Amino acid sequence: MLRIDNLRKTFDVPSDQRGRGRATASAQLAAIDDVSLEIHEGEMFTFLGPSGCGKTTTLRSIAGLERPDSGEIRLSERVLFSRGRGRDREVPVNRRGLGMVFQSYAIWPHLSVFDNVAFPLQVMPRRDRPKKKVIEERVMRVLATMELDAFAGRSATKLSGGQQQRLALARALVTEPPLLLLDEPLSNLDAKLRESLRFELKRLQHEIGITSIYVTHDQVEALALSSRIAVMSKGQVAQVGAPRDIYTHPESKFVAEFIGNSNFLPATAVESGNGTAIVETPQGRLEVAVDRPLDATASYLIGIRPESVEVLAAETAPAAGNGFSGTVAARSYLGEAVDHIVDIGGYEMRARVNPSVSFPAGTAVRLRIDPATISLIPTEGASR
Known part of the structure; x- marks a missing residue:
């Protein structure tokens, strides 16, 4: 479904953060260091790791919000990004057709619940834009899936935190994207609500069947939600596997310490x-x-x-x-x-x-x- 090959992304290190003996003009930090992964169709795949491990940079590179230095990102047979492989290619963010839910939800406060979800369809190029009746049907269908159809006319700012999270998810799903990207979407919620929404999100992802990539630093969240997990450290993938395998058979001390x-x-x-x-x-x-x-x-x-x-x-x-x-x-x-x-x-x-x-x-x-444990x-x- 999604294939990442030898992806690398570096950032310049500010001069006040450079250690002694480092080059003054060219000090760089590898946020993604030769990452290769394959995400299968229909699974909830999670990037898990501490702050600064490269998980969000990898997600943003898939979305097109970051430009890697080298490597390739391929969605099915479509190359979204390629550099350093003989033929460079970069599909703009707005043409990748991916859905994304941000940590802050990015809900438009001046629009109603219905209009927030309808907006991505309304701004499509004219040749691709659905008819008004089709837009209304698709919006109400996805709002019903999120149990928000009763609030279609309400101002988005008058929803609870959990409802706003579901609204952001509905807006990402209404375009029926081949891939859904979720950047720590539950981190702004209180602990009890976050726990209940984990199961709700997993149920919805299973019912809809959309391939999803989830980013989190919360180990419990990753174990509860994921089909597979990639544990990341210092820009590299430390281990990939099913939640149970990652937990019971860690391949390094870092993974064993970070997961539980x-x-x-x-x-x-x-x-x-x-x-x-x-x-x-x-x-x-x-x-x-x-x-x-x-x-x-x-x-x-x-x-x-x-x-x-x-x-x-x-x-x-x-x-x-x-x-x-x-x-x-x-x-x-x-x-x-x-x-x-x-x-x-x-x-x-x-x-x-x-x-x-x-x-x-x-x-x-x-x-x-x-002995088996x-x-x-x-x-x-x-x-x-």
């Missing part, structure tokens, strides 16, 4: 075979599920999600089993869960358990971990 929380321990392989491996950590040995034999000469990092750690009272738990013995250093009640910080030989491991389980500080406990992250020179 993890406990990290250095490890070396002791033995491996038959889908499992024994690794040695400073706190003791652990069994880890693997899909190939490990390199005994290489170093690894294991990542353990707090919710994957089971906390048992030391006097009732068997000494055998995959895990560690330790002492509760602190606990925190979170409502839907209880966090325990457990000291295991000088390392503090975080465990998130059911609220019915709660051990006060100073309690001796046994931590039990399913442990992530094995290769360090330099190691293979997965």
Whole structure:
């Protein structure tokens, strides 16, 4: 559907932000550094990462609001942008035919709800512009989909925050674009409304079936909405995959840290075979599920999600089993869960358990971990 090949975009670094020893006249920052991706038809694809990682610049490059230095962007068989590949091409923003929802919604306050949605159709070139009756039918149909048809005559400024978000989405969809771009559209809403609209947005995208690209720095939002996620860091794609794969099998420490929380321990392989491996950590040995034999000469990092750690009272738990013995250093009640910080030989491991389980500080406990929930992250020179 959409293919991005070797996309690169740099910005000049202001002189007051340049470090010592950098070129005075030509200091540049690579906002997008050789990014290549393929977005499939009908999916909700998310660019996820911290501020400055290049996710919004990539989205704006697809929209035509930024001009990359090199690379290619192709929508189906249509080249939207190409530079440095023998034949340069750049389709203007207004001719790309894409829908976009901005972070600020960009709703016109002097227009009604109906006129806000109708505007993109009304300003089409005369040869492409639908007839007035067709415009009215299309606008009312998309307003009904967004449950805004009852407010068609109302001023756009008299809508709630959630309704304004749906209005911006309706305006982007009324032209029936082949691709919808969403730049952190929920970031201006309060937490409770944002959570409810995540599911509404996912439902609408599934029902309409439009291919969508979503930009966010919110990990929960990305996990809840996406068909696939591209985690970005320093202008590059760190990992691409389905939400569950990204969360349970991070390929780097950055991804494991950015998506949720993890406990990290250095490890070396002791033995491996038959889908499992024994690794040695400073706190003791652990069994880890693997899909190939490990390199005994290489170093690894294991990542353990707090919710994957089971906390048992030391006097009732068997000494055998995959895990560690330790002492509760602190606990925190979170409502839907209880966090325990457990000291295991000088390392503090975080465990998130059911609220019915709660051990006060100073309690001796046994931590039990399913081998299948442990992530094995290769360090330099190691293979997965």
